[in-house]
Amino acid sequence: MTARASIQIEVPTTEHPTGCNLLRNPRLNKGTAFSEAERRASGLEGLLPPAVSTIALQVARRHDEIAALDDDLQKYLALSDLQARNETLYYALLMSDPATYMPLVYTPTVGEACQKFGHVFRAPRGLYLPITARGRLKELLANWPEKDVRFIVVTDGERILGLGDLGAGGMGIPIGKLTLYTACAGVPPQHCLPVVLDVGTNNHELLEDPLYLGLRRERIRGTEYAAFIDEFVDAVQALYPRCCIQWEDFANFNAVPILERHRDRICTFNDDIQGTAGVALAGIYAALRISGQRLCEQRFLFLGAGSAATGIAELISLAMASEGTELTAARGRNALFDVNGLVVKSRTDLTNFQQPFALDHAPVATFVEAVKALRPTGIIGVSTTPNLFDQQVIEAMAEINERPIIFPYSNPTSRSECTATEAYGWSQGRAVFASGSPFPPVEIDGRRFVPGQGNNVYIFPAMGLAVFATDATRVTEDMFIVAAKAVAEQVSEEHLATGLIYPPQSRILEASLHVAERIAAYIFDQGLARVPRPNDIGALISACTYRPIYSEEAG
Structure with a gap:
């Protein structure tokens, strides 16, 4: 079934709202796109300007309105007002240019x-x-x-x-x-x-x-x-x-x-723990296509030791285990560093969820010293503290690795552990970079780099669509590994050449449908679906996908 704008919601006045009640119903309202016949039938004559617009023209009008605003918060509020007024037009606008509107x-x-x-x-x-x-x-x-x-x-x-x-x-x-x-x-x-x-x-x-x-x-x-x-x-x-x-x-x-x-x-999941882990693992899979290395050969050092860090570390460990590494050994390849230093077994302040990643290692007080001691192939920032991937840290990573993985994932932008310019500049353009918030392209010695945004948006919406289409009973860790692989395999060689390790946000819907199809297949394989397995899972996903189009009749 394709979701359409004519889906009914309960309203206090009448089963099929008319007149002002129809215009105030965000799910049914078409604004100036109501046809002349609809206006006569639904008591809208005189309540709208006489010109009838297409949804494409409405999108163009709203785009010009938003673009003319100087302040992003004002743009956010204008979009929120549109969502409360005309839901179909709101999503048509967002889906017309997702890279512009997602931030x-x-x-x-x-x-x-x-x-x-x-x-x-x-x-x-x-x-x-x-x-x-x-x-x-x-x-x-x-x-x-x-x-x-x-x-x-x-x-x-x-x-x-x-x-x-x-x-x-x-x-x-x-x-x-x-x-x-x-x-x-x-x-x-x-x-x-x-x-x-x-x-x-x-x-x-x-x-x-x-x-x-x-x-x-x-x-x-x-x-x-x-x-x-x-x-x-x-x-x-x-x-x-x-x-x-x-x-x-x-x-x-x-x-x-x-x-x-x-x-x-x-049926439940935590996006900060599991969604963040999924998008991080997707970035790692794509980064390994650049370095030509295997996942089991990697060592990661996390700046931050909270639920996001341990969630990513655990999913990486499970992915390593799925490729043949013993799970305890895999966890040992993922180290944590927090405000009290390297997470080691001798510390007495560790929580239960940190303990599987505690190293049998002498204490280390600074992050750059931890980089030099552990020699990680990648560093992942989930500290919410800005500027901690400083020049010393990036240069140390570049000295150890030909293609160091640098993922400052904290957001918003003001909390990022480093900027794209810093990561590329201090590594002489060798960093494989992704961040939690967006950064513009960077020019280094005449070469253009396109930073990837390790945004959970590559994971949780697709997970949601797969769960919706299959009526899944559970969300499991392995579903996030499936999702990560499905994201990474969509990054082209052309994009990798510019340093981009996630699919372009301009084609996020196409990417999400691909990921959802892979997750749905896994759900059926594991017996977690509450609907029969179809012959064509892609067709099921497509049939369940909402399209921002107006219904043919008012109300």
């Missing part, structure tokens, strides 16, 4: 939008579930008008990008992620629900801000917090038994146990 609807712009959430708030979108409603979460979830929710992206706002605790302002993240589900992989938007679990905030600037929109209390911890999460999961399962829950931007000490508690009993 506006998600990182890096969404970070500023979350920081200023209470100051730029327009209209509510998604669900806000406060801990003060504990015991009634099912009742609140039932207020959502759509009854076939397949995807929930949920955050508690504690670790928004690299910006920290933004409380209820974190709602921008689930909204943005689900926008990318649709814009980048064609997941039908009517099946998507953004959620904030408001358990308070420890950001005292927010608590003192009269425009802050969340609960004015410090964060709930411990058993009360865990019970609240469990109630949320149970309520989702009761109301939406086919729903996949994506956890987003939780603090490490909550993110890991939540995933471990629920991953084997419901």
Whole structure:
């Protein structure tokens, strides 16, 4: 089935809205694209300018509007207003030029939008579930008008990008992620629900801000917090038994146990842990096509030792194990470095999820010393602290490796461990580079390099489409390895020659459909699907993909 703009939602006035109610329904509204016949039939005459527009003309009009704005936050807000007014046109605009619009609807712009959430708030979108409603979460979830929710992206706002605790302002993240589900992989938007679990905030600037929109209390911890999460999961399962829950931007000490508690009993994943790992592994697979080396020959050193770092390290280890390396040995090829130095077995401050990667090694106090001691083939930054891949670090990596892998993945851009210009310049153009936020092309000694963005958008939307098409019961680690390989195999030799190790974002939908097809095949192979296996999995994926086109009839 192809999702179309005529899909019904519940409205309080009539089954088929007319007049102003139709124009105020973002899923059914066509704006100036309503035909003259539709205007007569639906009571729209006089409510619109007389000229009838095509959707292509509407896209061009909105593109000119956005391009004329100087400030990215203003562009974000203009796009948000369009989404609230005409959903089909919104996605048609985004999908017409994804490379331009993705940085506006998600990182890096969404970070500023979350920081200023209470100051730029327009209209509510998604669900806000406060801990003060504990015991009634099912009742609140039932207020959502759509009854076939397949995807929930949920955050508690504690670790928004690299910006920290933004409380209820974190709602921008689930909204943005689900926008990318649709814009980048064609997941039908009517099946998507953004959620904030408001358990308070420890950001005292927010608590003192009269425009802050969340609960004015410090964060709930411990058993009360865990019970609240469990109630949320149970309520989702009761109301939406086919729903996949994506956890987003939780603090490490909550993110890991939540995933471990629920991953084997419901369809769920954590994008910061598993999606980030998938896109990192995809970048590594592509980088190895440049260096001509094998995965089992690599050694990686992570700047940062939180859930993102250990998630990437574990997926790399599992991928190495799938190629014949013993798992413990594979984990030993992935080292972590945090604010207290190299993660070694003699340290007493390690969490359970860090311990598998603790080395039997003497303590090392600085990152550059760790590079020289461990001689990694790649360094991966997930520290959210800028400028830590300094000149000494990059030059040390270039001295050890002919083609050093340099992945500063922290975002937004202001938190990146280094810039593309620094990585290419300090390595004399030999770095294989990818970053979490976008950087423009770089000229070094007359050679042009195109930095890749290791954006989770290459992984989670395609994962969502595959889960949707197959009605999968689980999301497994191996599905992210499948996704990573499917992303990497789409990078052409021409792109590799410029240093680009991810498919161009301009063709993200095409790339996502390919990845979704590979994941779906794996889901069927593993018996995780709730629908029969078709003869043509690609046709199934295509049939489930949303297209931003207007229905032929109003209402």
